[in-house]
Amino acid sequence: MTTDSTRPKLRSPAELRRSMGAAARGRPGGAAPPVAERVIPWLLGATVAGSVLSIGAVHTPTLALVSAVVAIAAALSLRASALGGEASHVKTLPALTLLGLTAYTLLQAVPMPLAWLDRLSPASADIWSRSLMPLGEAAPRYASVSLDPGATLVEAVKWLTYTGVFITAAFVGARRGAKLGITLVFGSAFLAALTTIAHGLLGATTVFGLYQPRFSVASWHVGPLLNPNNLAGYLNLGILSGVGLLLTSRPHLPAWVIGVGLTTIVGVGIIASSRGGLLALPLGLALFALLSRRRRGRHRAAARGRGAAAWLLSVAIGGGALLAALATTNRTLSEMADDNLDKLSLFRSTLPLLADHWLLGIGRGAFETVFPAYRQSPGNIVFTHAENVVIQWAAEWGAPVAAASLVALGVAFRPGKIALRASTAALGAWVGCAVLLLQNLFDLGLEVPGVSIALAATLGSLWGEAHGERPRQEAPAGEPGPERWRPWLAAGCAALSALVLVSLMVRFGWRDVDHDRRSLRAQSDAGAASGAGWPRFREELRAAILRHPAEPYFPLLGAVAALRGGGESPIPWLQRTLERSRRHGRAHLLLAEVLASRGAKEQALLSLRLAVEDDPGVTDTAAGLARQWTHTWEELLRAVPEGKAGVAVLERMATTGDRRDEVDLRLRCAEEAIERDRARIGAHWAAGDALLAMLEAPGSARCGGDDGRRAACEREIEAHAAAVQGLDDRSFFAVQLRARLLLLGKKSAEAEQLLAGSCERLDNRAGCLRLRVVAAAQMASSERLLPALRELLSASCTSLAACAATSTWAGDLLAARGDYPSAVTHYARAAQDEPTEERLLKLADAAGRAGAHIEASKALERLLQRRGGQDPALRKRILEEKAKALAPSLSP
Incomplete structure (x- = not known):
């Protein structure tokens, strides 16, 4: 039986569109595209790669540059679409949703009369109305929905940039297929992984030798994306895009290049040690395998040629895992095994914020300054984001806008709207986007512009291929009237609007809250806030408060300056600080000092207790102040939290001051700490140390006098030493207590022998060797002293x-x-x-x-x-x- 070779074969709609576009380009009227159109893919690639390599474009100057490039690329895309008489991607549901979010974000930063704001958002109006109270001023007349207008302007520029990236990628996807945009994202992830490896091999502590991170970054984590969660999310998108490219027909890159890229990205993704990223990647690969099986039967001819690619894929992923194993350190393993669940507490703490600002939100970008008033976890911690994309949007935009945007974007990019059956590359990229979104239910990756730009480029490419434009047809050169200028008008308006918004961001948004904190702190430390400099510093502080009215740090800084200068009372400043941060240990500590200076000792001790409960990091300072202000046990207990929360304070009180100073009080603190928690090594040592001091004092009521009391104290000291040894057999404290007890009994030879046999295995070898020298020095002969001194100097x-x-x-x-x-x-x-x-x-x-x-x-x-x-x-x-x-x- 023969077949009719002249019978046309059925092709998919996407293949028909691509063939029509190719035919159009082959006609004289649709000859090679102009230079302006050919440069669009290059601009898209520069945007995707440049945004991630420039520290994720998180800094305002970098974001301004990236946004300007995107504005040009989007304007050229709109012009090219208009010249061909094609429907603009601006009118599609995704672009309209993104533009709507940009406009709404911009409106959040627009000032309005405070009375209007009180009707729309009473909680936000209350924050604005009380912001200037520490300065003794009335509320500002105008205020915005946003509680950080400058940060909201920055967010508006981000969302306009994402819109521009989507429009540009959709245009490129419609003209040249989705594979090009997917390849750009994969290549960008490859570059990010390579630069991270290069920094790790060089042991670099700065990014590209230029940017010094403001927080501690582990080795092999220094790179363009410093946060491991952000890096893992970005690389997961690159991995699944690469898997799809490797298994598709006619990719833009050779198979071996994609394989090398996948090996590198997988290895760095594992080294990143992001628990969310490591959990999301296998789910994404499983989803990709499931969806690819469903389309395999429709493309059996192509599937038969993918055997080599499948083997190469297996080798690439296995090689990446091997690379990660070779570079894994103990710190990497501990990060993977970390069971810290603070994010769950963060989610719960955000619920009251949502209840107070459910309608209009707090303003996009304002979470960092508003959240301290709702934070429940102790410690001096700054949460910049909610670590959950849904909660973040609901808190900053309000629940109605967040819900509407999520529904609109979900409908727009559902599988039925994307040409997932057209190619394996499209399927892999779409699954990569889904995995990235899944991870952002527990991480903050989408708040980094570089990550969201890659996501917008991928989705735009998929949308463009699925909703391909008609073949390009140039407008007649001699066409009169406004039609000739309409393409230029639309493109020019779009570019101008974007550049105006970028200019507003640079003018009003570059002084973010972190910049203002550092700047004012530097001035305060330099002495500019005291004496003749106080009025000027006060004005700068006022300006910072108006830029960030919910931020608790600026009132605290004002309180410190007022306390040092003595010209104003720090109480109103501290009151505002505690209004905007319910758990602020340093504010309570400062309040305690103010109260103590005014003779209110009981209130001061209570403030010390609140300080420790809110921030365990101030325990040492609080314990020292309490011991300084009172010498009675009953008053001292006022500064101690209940239960195990107060053990660290009691332990520190037991070790504060001279060893002979108020030894009875120190012993009581140590014994109370042991009663609350018998596993405290420091408390056992402090109790033994106090008992030794009592043995040295002949008139001690507890250990002095007859031999029976001395023997009882010696037994207690030995019991404390045994307890320390049982808790940690490498602790120097146990050996130290026993050696000091021997020295007190004039048994210096036995003490030296005990120390000589123990120092090598103890956690404080230098301290042990020093005590050994003391023991040897008390011996009549110098035979053991000089060797002990030599060993001490060698160790120290x-x-x-x-x-x-x-x-x-x-x-x-x-x-x-x-x-x-x-x-x-x-x-x-x-x-x-x-x-x-x-x-x-x-x-x-x-x-x-x-x-x-x-x-x-x-x-x-x-x-x-x-x-x-x-x-x-x-x-x-x-x-x-x-x-x-x-x-x-x-x-x-």
């Missing part, structure tokens, strides 16, 4: 400063024993490593006592030189030392 000399300090200590100990020749040796080493006047004087004194008068005169001459040669008393002493050195040779 990690730097010149440390070596000089240890040598000075050793010299002091030997001088106290009367061994001045040996003391000279150690003082000389200290003066050589890090000379100070005190060390040179000690060297001269010890040398003079040892009879080394030449050495003494040399040390004094060095000291005289440091003093500029203007010390007559020192000159006289130098002459005396030299005379003593010459005396033996002049004797008859």
Whole structure:
């Protein structure tokens, strides 16, 4: 049976559109596209790659540059579409939704009379109305829905940029297919992975040697995207795009290049140690495999040629896993195994914020400054985002707009609207987008412009191919009237509007809250907030408050400046700080100092307690202040939180001050801490230390007097040492308590023997060796002292400063024993490593006592030189030392 070769084959709508476009380009009227149109894909590629390589375009200057490039690319795309008489992608549901969100975000930053705002958003109006209360001023007359208008302007530019990227990518996808846009995103992910590897191999701590991260970044995490969650989300999109490209027919890149890229991206994605990213990637690969099986039967001929590509895919993913295994460190494994669930607490804390601002939101970009008033977790932590894209949008845009936008975008990009059956590349890219969105239910990746630009480029490419335009037909050159200028008019208006918005962002949005915090803190530290500089600083503080009315840091800074300057009361500033941050330990700590200075000791101690409950990081300071303000147990307990929350405070109180200072109170604090938590090593040591101090004091009521009380105290000390050893057998505290107890009983040889056999295995070897030297120094013979000193110096000399300090200590100990020749040796080493006047004087004194008068005169001459040669008393002493050195040779 023969077939009719002349019978046309049925083709998909996407193939028909591409063939029609090719035919149009082959006709004289549709010849090669003009230069302006050919440059559009290059601009799209520069935008996608440049936005991620420039630290994700999170900084305003970088975002302004990226947005300007996108404005040009989108304008050229609109012009090219209009010249061909094609329907503009601006009128599609995704573009209209993105433009609507841009317009709404911009409206959030527009000032309105405060009375209007009070009707629309009472919670926001209340924040604005009370913002200037610390300065003693009335509420501002005009206010915006946004509680950080500058940040909202930046967000409006971001969303306009995403719109421009989508329009540009849709145009490129319609003309040249989705594979080109998908390839650009894959290539950008490859570049991000390569640069991250390069930084890791070089051990770099700055990005491209230019940008210093403002937070601690682990090795192999330094790169264009510093946050591991953002990096993992971006790379997951690249991985699934690459998988689709590798298994599709006629990709834009050779198969081996895609394989190498996948290996690199997979390896870096695993090293990123993002739990969300590592969980989302297998789900995405499984979804891709499931969807690709459904379309495999329709393309059996193409599927038979994919065997080699499938093998290459397996090798690429396996190679990536191997690369990750080779670069994995203990820190990487600990990050993967981290069971921190603070994000769940963050989600719960955001619910009251949603209840207060459910209708219009707090303004896009204002989350960082508003959320402290709702934060429930303790600690000095700044949450910049809600870590969940749905909660973030609802909090900042309001629930109605967030819900409408999610529904509109979900409808627009559902599988039925995207040409997923047209190619495997389209399927992989769409699954990559779904995986990225899934991860952002627990991460903040979409808040980084570089990540969202890649997402918009991918979805735009898929949309463009699925809704391909008609073949391009140039408008007649001689057509009169306004029709000839309409393409230019639309493109020009779009570009001009974008550039105007970028200019507004640069003018009003570049001073973000982080910039203002750092700038004002630097001025305060430099003393510009006190004395004659206070009025100017106050004005700058006022301007920052009006830019960020909900931010609690600026009232706190005002309170600190007012307390230092003494010209204003810090109380109104602190009141505003605690209004805008319910758990602010440093504000309570400052309030405690103010109350104590005014004689309100009970209220001050209560504020210390609140400070510790809100921020455990102030425990040491609070414990020290409490011990400074009161010496009674009942009052001291006012500053201690209930239960285990107060154990750290009690432990610190037990170790604060001189070892002999108020030993009974310190012992009571330690015993109370142990009663609340028996697993506190520091509390056991503090109790043993206090008991040793009581044994040293003959008149101690608890350990002094008869032998029975002393023996009971010794048994308690041994019990505390045993408890420490049971909790951590490498802890120096247990050995230290036992050795000090032996030394107190004049058993220095036994103490030295105990320490000599223990120091090598303990966590504080240098401290153990120093105590061993003390024990050896109490022995009658110096046989064990010099070896102990040598071992101590060997362990302590990690730097010149440390070596000089240890040598000075050793010299002091030997001088106290009367061994001045040996003391000279150690003082000389200290003066050589890090000379100070005190060390040179000690060297001269010890040398003079040892009879080394030449050495003494040399040390004094060095000291005289440091003093500029203007010390007559020192000159006289130098002459005396030299005379003593010459005396033996002049004797008859």
